[in-house]
Amino acid sequence: MSDPDHHADWQSEYRGALMPVFGTPQRLLVKGEGCHVWDETGTRYLDLLSGIAVNSLGHAHPAIVEAVTEQISTxxxxxxxxxxxxxxxxxxxxxxxxxxxxxxxxxxxxxxxxxxxxxxxxxxxxxxxxxxxxxxxxxxxxxxxxxxxxxxxxxxxxxxxxxxxxxxxxxxxxxxxxxxxxxxxxxxxxxxxxxxxxxxxxxxxxxxxxxxxxxxxxxxxxxxxxxxxxxxxxxxxxxxxxxxxxxxxxxxxxxxxxxxxxxxxxxxxxxxxxxxxxxxxxxxxxxxxxxxxxxxxxxxxxxxxxEGVVEQVSQVGTAARNALRGLAEVADVTGAGLLLGVELTDGRAKEVAAAALEAGYIVNPVTASRLRLAPPLIITEEELLGFVRALPGIVASAHRAALTAQAAEEGAS
CATH class of the missing domain: 3.40.640.10 (Type I PLP-dependent aspartate aminotransferase-like (Major domain))
Structure with a gap:
């Protein structure tokens, strides 16, 4: 997805200028709209974390843009x-x-x-x-x-x-x-x-x-x-x-x-x-x-x-929980509304989150075996269920990557 050389350049700049309390970020994001963000290569991601439950109306919502613009100008x-x-x-x-x-x-x-x-x-x-x-x-x-x-x-x-x-x-x-x-x-x-x-x-x-x-x-x-x-x-x-x-x-x-x-x-x-x-x-x-x-x-x-968003949160969250619980890759789903913990059957939350990012989804490996989903409250049922449908393939990709890494490590030793 991203140009490796370009990727390394901004990461090096980041490490040289920012205090190392967060580690090195995974992507350099440049734009957001609704439930999506884009990195500097133009790659689009569905944001299922929303800045850790922050961007309740998604990115660049007109109501917030208007309110902030009007206020800062006065x-x-x-x-x-x-x-x-x-x-x-x-x-x-x-x-x-x-x-x-x-x-x-x-x-x-x-x-x-x-x-x-x-x-x-x-x-x-x-x-x-x-x-x-x-x-x-x-x-x-x-x-x-x-x-x-x-x-x-x-x-x-x-x-x-x-x-x-x-x-x-x-x-x-x-x-x-x-x-x-x-x-x-x-x-x-x-x-x-x-x-x-x-x-x-x-x-x-x-x-x-x-x-x-x-x-x-x-x-x-x-x-x-x-x-x-x-x-x-x-x-x-x-x-x-x-x-x-x-x-x-x-x-x-x-x-x-x-x-x-x-x-x-x-x-x-x-x-x-x-x-x-x-x-x-x-x-x-x-x-x-x-x-x-x-x-x-x-x-x-x-x-x-x-806009009745809070009621929508309950409906979309219920649909997502029900769909996730139907996957063999998911052992349990916790939380409420659009704050969900997805316990993975085979663990490897960090690897699955990395594979999800490569597939265009931002999720958080909140524990060793569990993903946290906290998307914008305006996310549609279809957008969220699209991730659910993609999750088995993402988990399979993470599994393949883990096997490849293991084989490389064994070969090196």
Whole structure:
């Protein structure tokens, strides 16, 4: 597909200029439209990851382009000494969609990690410092969010981290209840764990978290950075009766799909009691509520509502799950809506993702044996089912490539 020499040139330039925290990217992308992107050779790919659940309306959506263009041409940045109409409108719309009680408020930031940092600060204002999280969780890479994140390999290079965080085994309701005591400030969890392979908690788990926190006066914080804004077929995952079980959180954090490609995070405090925990001067951000990014977020929310996209997510996601489960190459499908984990019968997720890229599909090997699909919410059923039909051939191609590599390695030795 790509010219090897040209490919090597830009990769060398990348390594010479960018800090090596991400490794070397696989392609140099130059254009996006709808659910597709193009690399510098003109090769087109169906984007089934959407920037890791970010491009909710796909690429170059007219509503976002118009909102950003209009806003940047009139008022680009004002700092938090002033307010803007997009900031207020986006916060009001979020509170309405969340069905948040009176007295609820929003703090805007620049990312999911920052949204969780603000939530962590809110929990500290309870006068307690113990935080209960769940094994498999991912809450971000900044120092506070990193402490909440389960994976030891992420935390180890930066220890000692923020103290007081306890991780309980995934799915163990008894362990969760036992960990929540009078010293606990909050339980923080994702309704669906993304980085752990797109896995849902067992039935009754969120109910247990709500009961345990309420019993000791602790907060329940739901990290909906990846699951929020329509991704699971509901506006927010906790509003899905099967996932959220009717619980009402104290804090919800958002980012990713909220900006449709623009960098924005949001921390929502439910009710005046939680809102009052952070006072003036105790938190802030230069770019909080930036007019351009909030204009983009407002356009995303308005477009999703006006075009019935959230309902479409549920329908397309169901069709994709049913089709994937019918493949011999697929052992299981997890998740909800358009956040799916595809467990491969023979594993090799990394090799299959590489073969998918060669075939024109962008997917993510989220674990050693599982692919993550998080396409734009506007993807059609036919576009997604086209990938499902192609998957057996992609898996076969990955298998052949693995055998070839093995034979070459054995020959060299």
């Amino acid at each position: 008022l680009g940045h004002i700092s938090n000494f002033f307010a803007s109409r997009p900031q207020i409108e986006t916060a009001d719309t979020l509170l309405s969609l969340l069905k948040a009680p009176e007295g609820s408020t929003v703090f805007f930031s620049n990312s999911g990690a920052e949204a969780n940092e603000a939530a962590l600060k809110i929990t500290r204002r309870t006068g307690r410092s113990k935080i209960v999280c769940v094994e498999g969780s991912f809450h971000g890479r900044t120092m506070g969010a990193l402490a909440l994140t389960s994976k030891a390999a992420y935390r180890a290079p930066f220890e000692p981290g923020v103290p007081g965080v306890v991780h309980v085994p995934f799915g163990d309701e008894a362990a969760l209840r036992a960990a929540v005591d009078a010293d606990t400030a909050a339980v923080i969890l994702e309704p669906v764990q993304g980085e752990a392979g797109v896995r849902r908690h067992p039935t009754g788990y969120l109910t247990a978290a709500r009961e345990a926190t309420s019993a000791v006066g602790a907060l329940l914080v739901l990290d909906e950075v990846q699951t929020g804004v329509g991704r699971t077929g509901h506006w927010f995952a906790f509003q899905d009766p099967e996932i959220g079980e009717g619980v009402s959180p104290d804090v919800v954090t958002l980012a990713k799909g909220l900006g449709g490609g623009m960098p924005i995070g949001a921390t929502v405090a439910f009710g005046s009691a939680v809102t009052g925990l952070l006072q003036a001067g105790q938190h802030g951000s230069t770019f909080s509520g930036n007019p351009v990014v909030t204009a983009a977020a407002h356009a995303v929310l308005k477009t999703l509502a006006a």
